[in-house]
Amino acid sequence: MRYSAEQPIQVYRGNYLESIHDVHIAIVNASGDLLAYYGDASRLTFARSSVKPFQAVPLVQSGAMETFHLTERELALFCASHSGESFHREAVAEVLAKLDLQEDDLQCGTHMPHDTASARQLMREGEEPTPVYSNCSGKHTGMLAACVKQDLDLATYRDVSHPYQQQIMNAIADISCFKRDAIATSVDGCGVPVHRLPLYNVARAFANLAAPKDDDSQGQALKRINEAMTAYPEMVAGTKRFDTDLMGAFEGRLVAKGGAEGVHCFGDKERGVGAAIKIEDGDVRGTSVAALEVLQQLGIGDETTYELLADYHVAPVLNARKDKIGRIEADFQLNVLR
Numbered sequence: 001m002r003y004s005a006e007q008p009i010q011v012y013r014g015n016y017l018e019s020i021h022d023v024h025i026a027i028v029n030a031s032g033d034l035l036a037y038y039g040d041a042s043r044l045t046f047a048r049s050s051v052k053p054f055q056a057v058p059l060v061q062s063g064a065m066e067t068f069h070l071t072e073r074e075l076a077l078f079c080a081s082h083s084g085e086s087f088h089r090e091a092v093a094e095v096l097a098k099l100d101l102q103e104d105d106l107q108c109g110t111h112m113p114h115d116t117a118s119a120r121q122l123m124r125e126g127e128e129p130t131p132v133y134s135n136c137s138g139k140h141t142g143m144l145a146a147c148v149k150q151d152l153d154l155a156t157y158r159d160v161s162h163p164y165q166q167q168i169m170n171a172i173a174d175i176s177c178f179k180r181d182a183i184a185t186s187v188d189g190c191g192v193p194v195h196r197l198p199l200y201n202v203a204r205a206f207a208n209l210a211a212p213k214d215d216d217s218q219g220q221a222l223k224r225i226n227e228a229m230t231a232y233p234e235m236v237a238g239t240k241r242f243d244t245d246l247m248g249a250f251e252g253r254l255v256a257k258g259g260a261e262g263v264h265c266f267g268d269k270e271r272g273v274g275a276a277i278k279i280e281d282g283d284v285r286g287t288s289v290a291a292l293e294v295l296q297q298l299g300i301g302d303e304t305t306y307e308l309l310a311d312y313h314v315a316p317v318l319n320a321r322k323d324k325i326g327r328i329e330a331d332f333q334l335n336v337l338r
Contacts, residue, residue, distance in 0.1 A: 008038065008332035009279065009286040013317065013325060021262075022280035023290050023332065027298065028203040030211050030272045032177060036298070036334040042198045045278050048188060048259030050202065051195060052079045052139050053209055053225050054175055058167035059142050060221035064149035068098045075228040076235035078142030079257065083238025084113025084133040091235065092132045095141045099148050106131040107158050108140040108190040115238060136190035138235075143192070160185055160193045169195070174218060176205040189260060199276045202265060206274030210255055210267025226255040226269070242288045242312055249308040250301060256291075260284070264291045268300055285328060288312035293330035 009021035024039035034041060056078045064070065074095055082088040096103060110129045112119045122129055131137055147157050147164050156162050173180035178201040188194035197205075212222035229236050233247035236257065243256045246266070256266035262279025264287040275294055279286045292313040295301055306313060317326030 006332060008330060009289055009328065010331055011285075011317065011326065011328050018326070021283055021286040023286065024199055024278045024280065025290065025294060025334065026199040026203040026276050027294070027334070028200055028207050028274050028276075030204070030207040030274075032204055033338055034200060035273065035338045036336045038332055038334050039280075041200050041203075043278060044184075044196055045199050045202060045263065045276070046186065046188075046194050046196050046261065047202045047265065047276070048194060048261055048263050049081045049136070049139075050257045050259035050263050050265040050276070051172060051205075052081070053222075053229065053255070053257055054172050054205060055079075055139060055168050055192075056142050056225055057171040057175070057218060057221045058164065059146040060224055061217050062146045062149045064145045067149055068095075068145060070095065070098065070145065072224075072228040073232045073235055075142075075225065076232035077138035078145075079225060079229055080138040080236045081135045081243075081258065082138055082235065083115040083241060084118050084129075084135065085115045085238050086118065088138070088235070088238065089118075089132045092137045092141050095145065099141075099145055101144060101148070101154075103131055105144060105154060106134075106137055106140045108134040108136045110134045114241075134190060136188075136192075140190065140192070158191045158193075165193050168193070171218065172197075172205070175208050175222070176201040199278055203274040203276035206255070206265045206267035206276065207272055208267075208274070210269045210274060211272030226267070229255050229257075230269075242291075245309065245312070246288075246291070249305050254295075254300075258284070258287055262287055264288070266291065266295075268298075271300070273298070285315065289315055289328050289330050293332065294334065297334050 007020040008023045011019040024043045026041035027036040110131050113133045184196040185193045212219040230252040233244040237243040246256050258264045261282035264277045267274045277290050315328040316324045319325050
């Protein structure tokens with residue numbers, strides 16, 4: 001693995017450089033051309049929640065959307081790392097009701113929601129969060145929908161050997177153009193398999209998500225997923241969250257999904273280009289800064305769009321009083337090949 005000797009993501013306290021984050025970036029088109037890169041474009045990476053759109057592909061192909069009268073808004077939720085806001089939790093509950101399932105059928109575990117208001121309400125009421133609060137409850141609900149539709153075992157749906165997880169593996173291999181047998185797996189934070197791919201192939205998958213061929217069921221599923229995510233970006237993340245604000249600012253042009261351990265990916269529908277970003281030390285605070293720097297260097301978006309996203313591009317460092325006492329900014333140049 002090659003590490004940069006430069007300082008691509010810089011964290012300042014006042015005017016003094018305090019910390020740095022190295023970054024790896026791959027920019028790929030749907031034909032598989034590596035257009036630009038920084039660091040190691042082949043870095044093997046668990047893309048974590050960035051693969052959620054692809055985990056929903058077999059769900060769409062199964063016909064579960066039609067059988068259970070699922071909406072495009074709910075499809076966006078199946079691709080989400082949501083904040084646990086009330087509208088997220090209510091949507092999960094509505095889908096479970098359509099499936100005639102209970103919250104106990106979710107095997108995602110739980111945690112305090114990202115949404116501050118929801119977390120405070122739980123604390124005021126002396127309640128513990130339940131599975132619907134998990135940022136992955138939408139994904140798990142989608143997996144259950146696909147399993148119910150196909151009459152697959154629900155108790156073991158998280159297992160890597162489960163038929164639905166095998167369908168996901170096939171989809172990820174096809175969409176990323178990476179050999180299925182070469183995909184390593186481990187366990188994600190919510191208990192389902194997570195997939196290890198070269199960053200290049202993750203970027204190619206996002207290029208195919210952004211500009212899919214619609215001459216087969218997989219391409220049609222990708223198109224439906226990208227349209228659902230960009231139509232309902234609030235379901236993909238939540239209020240004042242980067243993915244929601246990014247897709248909203250670009251008014252449907254970008255389909256974007258971040259993941260844990262400093263991963264962020266997006267696809268540009270107009271150019272048919274995908275980008276995959278990995279912060280080397282896994283700190284997520286550099287992901288939005290890197291993503292917007294990549295977009296700007298690629299010439300995607302205009303000044304008005306970047307004004308809307310200014311605090312994600314040069315991110316403020318705040319103290320406990322919410323005073324701005326520093327900044328996080330990018331200082332790298334993509335190596336452009338085409």
